[in-house]
Amino acid sequence: MTSAVSDVRVCHPKVGEVVFIVTFVSRAALDKFKVGPQVEFEKSLEGLACNGANFEASGSMMPAAHTLTSLLDYLKKSVKGDDHNAHDVREVSKEIERWFPRPGEYDKYISLDPNDPKKYTRNLIHGDENMDVILMCWPPGCKSTIHDHDASSCWVTVVEGSVHEVQYQLPQLDRKFLEAEQKDPATAIGHCGKLKLVNVAELDTGGVTGTYANNDIGIHRVENRTSTLACTLHVYAPPLKKMKIFSEEGTVHVHVANSSKGCEEGGCDDEMCRKPWERGIFDVEAWNKQA
Template sequence: MKLDELIEELHILFDKEKVNIDAVKQTMESYKSNFDDWEKYAHFSPHRYTRNLVDRGNGKFNLILLCWSEGQASGIHDHSNSHCFMKIMEGQLKETLYSWPQNNDVEESLNVQECNYFKKDEVAYICDQIGLHRVENESHSNVAASLHLYSPPFDFACSFDERTGKAFQCPVTFYSEGGEIVKRK
């Protein structure tokens, strides 16, 4: 299966009224990462990980290639009531799962639920009912890339301070769209 075929299969799955989470995960697992398929979306930055839009999924999902240079990590974040599938395309990523803050009026460290490691061609799933998470490339010598599917798409997410549990809303932006770097004003 090529990346274009994966995208076509995802469009078919998301054309239904109800989407089967297991079917989406299995479909993403069935695609074996091939750099030639996704090279045009692979834009890395030495400053922070990049979010590169691959496909808008007819408004029902966003398919995004995240490119992680050595040692880069996301903040601890939610998924704005969306489903999130993460397929490792290259390298290995660590996912740290956190419990939601118990009381918004009290500053309290976030509790780690578990840490998971995912390598090439493995698929992870998270939604807000599972908890919050941080994703990171712990390698200091290798880059990593992951293909994320978010359904429904969202423009804002909340990031959380690990020490206080306090949340702040931040916009979700793209470094590139369709392989072309987005020009910022």
């Protein structure tokens, strides 16, 4: 025997790290490996090993994976603009997919309303003029209302558990409602056409992890159909100023949302981070109010 694989280490599938430690007992065996198996390994793993160290230098092929900090750094640098048309949606989606969620990074943003533990919560991780990055916590059985995203992009990725995205076509809105929205969004209530279901997709950490929405694509709701807590990361760019809330019965109203600085920028202390429903970032009850 002139060589052998003496160790194989496989990490989390989302990170995709596979390390082979190969022991050679002769120079001839090493040279043979370099012109044969090594070339084939690098060729077959080229897509997965994008931005990773090459085999020659490290003996490993591992795709670059984001930490929460490095993902936020990327988003701050790359996500700008007045509406969703300004964004490179595929590129941002690709970078979000590179995030490998580690509980130590996001645990402090997980919170539930002690007065209503079945209510889902929104917990601001970062906010600036270009975007809000929010961790949403979904207790078993809860769901959002059907809503749009105004002029914003909305990226969603699952952090823990499993959720379903239920997508609808944006319905026609009556003229009186549109006129009222222009005058005073906070008081605008009206009617819309019948909602048309477009797609239902399960998002979980073991399969399809993310989705993207804007008003050109449609409107949606998010549901936790499981018996365990689910958490999702949402990037709204630019930050949501207002959103339309739809009912399946054909009514629509506007919820005006407020945002503020995130924890990392001194916008709140730890106690208030654990009570986002008291901060006025997003009023869950108002969002879920039925017209």
